[in-house]
Amino acid sequence: MLRIPCPHCGERDYTEFRYAGDASKVRPKHGTDDVKTWHDFVFLFDNPKGPHREYWQHVLGCRQWLVLERNTATNEVMGAVLARTREAS
């Protein structure tokens, strides 16, 4: 079972969380009118076999958004931080 270390609630089963995809992408600036830029942001993924940074929301817990580091080749978890703190830094 994949277990996710929530900074608020401790380590929990992944079934308490909702997966929300690649967190390494940078959202284009508000007002960007180049469609290709938005297409690439929305639709294209590195989808690496190895370390991956991704969003999860603790929907059945504190409801906070996390950024989890996980190896997609093994599902080994390297750690999680609150998305808020990461975005602020």
Add this chain to the structure above:
Amino acid sequence: MTERYSALALARHALTGAPWERAWRAAEPRKSYDVVIIGGGGHGLATAYYLAKNHGITNVAVIEKSYIGSGNVGRNTTLIRSNYQMPGNTQFFEHSLQLWEGLSHELNYNAMVSQRGQIVLAHSPSQLDVVARKGNTMLLNGIDSELLDRGDVMRLLPYLDYSKDCRFPIYGGIIQRRAGTVRHDAVAWGYARAASNLGVDIIENCEVTGFVRDGERITGVETTKGRVLAGRTGIAVAGHTSAVAAMAGLRLPVESHILQAFVTEPIKPFVHHVISFGAELFYISQSDKGGLVFGGHIDGFNTYTQRGQLPKIQTVAECAVALIPGISRLRLLRHWGGIQDMTPDGSPFIGRTPLRDLYLNGGWCYQGFKATPASGWCFAHTIAHEDEHPLVRHMRLDRFERGNGLDEYGLGLWTYRQ
């Protein structure tokens, strides 16, 4: 050319005890080919076969990193059907079903195509309207489909839960009698043998590790057995589409996810059709050995590990018992997983790429096995003519850029994440 399989050959081998020769030549890579196909799954092998058979291009290699049948072609739940609704999909999957119908003869290999019929259940009056509409779309395209009321379903599937207060009451459904199951390993072996007989080199245990390029043109591949040059190169690597495309510098609208499948201990013949539950993504059939084979959703987060998560067993088993209470005491014999490439709209890609002489076949999500013959047929045409086959024009890689997503279920994008 290998010996033709026939009743006579069977008798001769039984009487004389003569060993059977290998089904396909064990080839080592040559320096160059007209076409190199990366990935020896169902799609790669079918593509090589149709390149040789339909287009006379026999100087072809299929390069497989492991052994033939090790990928999803040997891991799927073997269902075939053509009950699609989007223009383009309907015709493509029906072409595939028609190819399945003649496949064993075509390949001289028994693929055990079993047209036992697939029933899609409706659990509310509005869902019955939805499946009736699907059936009508099929009929308008000349595909068989019959609407079933509750009584019809009770006669066909007397073992479902029809109790007064059951959670998912059954209002009816549709049946496609030409749908069914196929022995998946035989599909890989049959295409491999038939392609090899036409001159195709099938190279196992050889991983593609990079591309040879000349500017914006791909001229070959680097492999663990050395460099192999190619006039044209096709990618058909299922769950590893992103990884192989990345070697050519391409980023794709693909995430790799695990889908699990399950089989119970064998029982006497009981489930005579393929049944699709209407209340969840869940389907069940019975193998020739007697095991009930079933599956559901992907686990839900991207991964390349072929080991599934345990909670999925519970949700899938809950579906099984909600549908057929009588199997609640059966034990699971095995479960396994395969990595499939999920796309935003749940539909695949077949076609050209931004690089010259590089072609892509991938993004099959849940539905690549039934597509195998038509996928090979159309991909071979696309490579031979340097232009998409008319049946796959809607499956182009740049469809999101052009606002032409292929949303078969009408539910919007990313439904697989929910």
